[in-house]
Amino acid sequence: MFFIKGARKRGFKLSSALLPFTIGTYSGNLNDNGLSFINAAKEFEQLKMISQDIVSNAYTTYIFSLIDAAFKDNEPIPVWYQKVATAIRLIDEEFDAEIITNIIEIQLLSVFGVQPQLQGCAVGGETQGEFDYSEAYGGLLCSKHWYLDNNRLHATQKAIFYLRQFSVVNLDKLNSIKVAERTKKELRQIIDVIYDNSVGLNLKSKKFIDGMSSWPVSLKKKTEI
Ligand SMILES: [Zn+2]
Known part of the structure; x- marks a missing residue:
């Protein structure tokens, strides 16, 4: 499970990459302890x-x-x-x-x-x-x-x-x-x-x-x- 910072803000840069049924390459921090975050996406298609x-x-x-x-x-x-x-x-x-x-x-x-x-x-x-x-x-x-x-x-x-x-x-x-x-x-x-x-x-x-x-x-x- 990943968290995303600022996702509710208008004009958020990742909003289209985070629509349901979207395939893409996502990158972020995978933390052993605490929350993991997605901070970028590329080559995504809904x-x-x-x-x-x-x-x-x-x-x-x-x-x-x-x-x-x-x-x-x-x-x-x-x-x-x-x-x-x-x-x-x-x-x-x-x-x-x-x-x-x-x-x-x-x-x-x-x-x-x-x-x-x-x-x-x-x-x-x-x-x-x-x-x-x-x-x-x-x-x-x-x-x-x-x-x-x-x-x-x-x-x-x-x-x-x-x-x-x-x-x-x-x-x-x-x-x-x-x-x-x-x-x-x-x-x-x-x-x-x-x-x-x-x-x-x-x-x-x-x-x-x-x-x-x-x-x-x-x-x-x-x-x-
Ligand atoms: Zn038989």
């Missing part, structure tokens, strides 16, 4: 679409609260910094915010100490064929082993396909992504099951997103806030 669109805004806020929950303060996270910067730039470029969020959620699981087996069957290691997700086995089960868990999620093959893709996709190489609404709903449910039962966060930003699904479409489209 992500305009995210700032103006309530849906993108909600997903981006949720991604930040996940990162906040996953990592300790004062710990440099260069790999994840790049990943999140890419994710929110993609959302700002109108890539599907729900999907970008799903990718971050799946890839963050290992940081939360949950490592679902998504590369192959958790029992026999099979990598080909039909799969389902089993909480009891902590990952995929191939159809040969479905009999082992009646409480497996009974997910569609499409949802399983994306789940596996999301665990390995490199956001920097994402060109486009289009997932059917029905599959997106299913992915949301599967990831919620994994998070609720294995991670156990209770984030306000996620509750906001859950509530958003009951909003009329007209309200969700490009709402200015």
Whole structure:
């Protein structure tokens, strides 16, 4: 956490660099004891679409609260910094915010100490064929082993396909992504099951997103806030 001197003054030189959803290079004093201060910023850009669109805004806020929950303060996270910067730039470029969020959620699981087996069957290691997700086995089960868990999620093959893709996709190489609404709903449910039962966060930003699904479409489209 950083403090900023004089931020409330009119004409403050850093005001535009400190707007929400701004990416930039900030410099200041990092003190071991007492307060740390930011005193300069360069190469900053505000992500305009995210700032103006309530849906993108909600997903981006949720991604930040996940990162906040996953990592300790004062710990440099260069790999994840790049990943999140890419994710929110993609959302700002109108890539599907729900999907970008799903990718971050799946890839963050290992940081939360949950490592679902998504590369192959958790029992026999099979990598080909039909799969389902089993909480009891902590990952995929191939159809040969479905009999082992009646409480497996009974997910569609499409949802399983994306789940596996999301665990390995490199956001920097994402060109486009289009997932059917029905599959997106299913992915949301599967990831919620994994998070609720294995991670156990209770984030306000996620509750906001859950509530958003009951909003009329007209309200969700490009709402200015
Ligand atoms: Zn198997």
